[in-house]
Amino acid sequence: MTLKRLAIIGSTGSIGRQTLEVVNDLRDYKVVALSCGHNFSLFRKQLMKFKPDYAATLGDAVYLREEFPETIFFFGADGIEEMLEAAMPDAVVNGASGAVGLRYSLKAIETSKRLCLANKESLVCGGKLLIEKAVQRGVEIIPVDSEHSGIFQLMIGDSRPEKIFITASGGALRDYPLEQIEEATLEEVLKHPTWSMGKRITIDSATMVNKGLEVIEAHYLFNYEEKDILTYICRNSLIHGGAIYRDGVIKLHVGEADMKIPIAYSLSYPVRTYSSPHIKLDRLTLSLEEIDYRRYPALKLAREITGVPSKQIAYNAADEVAVKYFEKGAIKFGDIFRIIYRVVEKVFEASPHNFDEVLEIDRFSRKLAEREVIEL
Template sequence: MEEKSTIKKVVILGATGSIGTQTVDVIKQLEGFKVVGISFGSNVEQARKIMEDLKVDYYVSNKEVGFGKRFENTQQLLEEVAPDIVVCAIPGFEGVKATIVALQYTKRIALATKEALVCAGPFVKKIAKEKHVEIIPVDSEHSAVFQLYEPHIEKILITASGGAVRDVPLKYISDLKPSDILKHPTWSMGGRITVDSSTMVNKLFEVIEAHELFDLEYDKIEVKINRSSFIHGIVFLKDGVIKIHAGKPDMRIPIAYALTYPERKYHSSVADVSEFDLLLSDVERERYPLFFYGLDMLKRKDDLSWRIALNAADELAVNAFLSGKISFKDIETVVRKTIERIDSQNIIITSIEDVYKTDELARSYAKDFIEREVQK
């Protein structure tokens, strides 16, 4: 009985996505962790396989697996299983809602849902502090900075791959199709995040995440391209020391660290020094205009309303692009117009309910702008 009490109970929210399935891979290798519940969207076959392999009894979905106990929502599941760790890997605004709920029922959030801090960072941090919940980042860049962090930081640097557009001549970028954009040069990820890597909206999210996680001003957060994705993060200390976190691009490593912190229990291949690629290059404004538009917005005003609009519009625009309704260039148009519309209203966010309402409003605007682009 004594040994059983040391088992960490884990719930994976978004279990059939890229981060979810890699979390399953990690837990299969680790001792002392038991997946007690999952949530998933439409991939019943993948969910069934996970539940059979890991002997999971509980799940949340609007689809039937055929065995186990199904709950209608995340709160019901978490109340039932009382997990030690919740892996938040639901993309989009649904992931924000799931994270807010999970904070009420667990001791640690392994956070892969970028949108939670982008759209509701102050509220997420406040609830975590009140409930004594650890937030451990799963993003490779934030995991890197988290591992390097100490109080004497001058600035940090997070890296970007540049996505599928990094070597495409500028004049051809606007004509790229979903099949072109989804060919990520270094990472294996889901559809939206792969597109967001090519617009670098993903990296804009990560700048905001770093600001929220590490309480750093935006002028202390730098972004550079590292083509191999070998460097994940760099911390510059006030005494002149530079600490670099590097390694092969494998999301299982930061996932494992978020689960086992402060220990390292996961085993992976260690790169040879000859594989190191430490070359950093500047991000081109002409190639990634939406990224720089967002940075300019952050310098002008860092309020939640436009950040919520950024996520809502990007989520809808990327889905429209992937389904062939709008062009790659139209993503930028939809996002900018939605942000400008929300920004003009001077919305003040004072509660998590305000976050939800502003998301709904931004989505209605984004949907309208998308329909206009389709009709052109």
């Protein structure tokens, strides 16, 4: 059996680490390229175990080249793209964070046959730019995010649903009185009811910015208008998504909250080769709740700007800045949405034609957000 060649961008992050665990189980992939930012101690362990032909680091880790002479190293801002060009993998898992992930997704489309996409900003900031390039080159984009993976799987081999929906946990503040949300502390916001995640995604879960980003992603991935992408709260996070058909049939994607499952599927599609225990069906409780937009105005705003690339970029950039200041205790929880709203309002409608134009809008939006923090 010829092993498929795999490159992982962000191998020391959560998605990257779990992808390497999955590869151990699937055994039909050879890891030929790994990249990381600055976590060199973990990266070194990964290099020792998987012995990739190519590696890249954003930070200065030239000493690794001496320790692993059989691996070809690339460094700095261009290193990951150079690594992908050299490796020419069959598949790329993009687990990078931030708008720069779009840059890597665009390069992955040039150098591979399948992009396993876990970087939200690639579609939020890239939108049609990314999708059209993939179509032109005949490259598959398989979503890794659990909600989008669920929708992707539900739509295979059937008529196109009239509507689709994705779910949210509701975050740590889902049962807080409305009047108390404004002043919620970082400690309160980080007490997620069902997940253990990094700080930004946990805060984004409380504001539902993450769900707003996912609505935007679904718009481009599945080519649905915003009004046909529904969102509901699922308190136990067992329902990941659903498809609603014209004859009244509703299909649900249900499963454990385990990211290794959608990661494995993105690699093995169209077959299922990964093994994981299923939920005990006699203990299964499924329920959905409507979303109160008074509690989650950031989701409502995301819906209003879906399909407007420049404002999507501004939404994401402003959130990153606002969350950073909330973590520092410099702004209130309620200020996160205010900053996002004001920045989105000030950015003109535009459709960038390349990554450089995306980056220009992103930088402009971040400067606006920084100014809004000062003026609060």
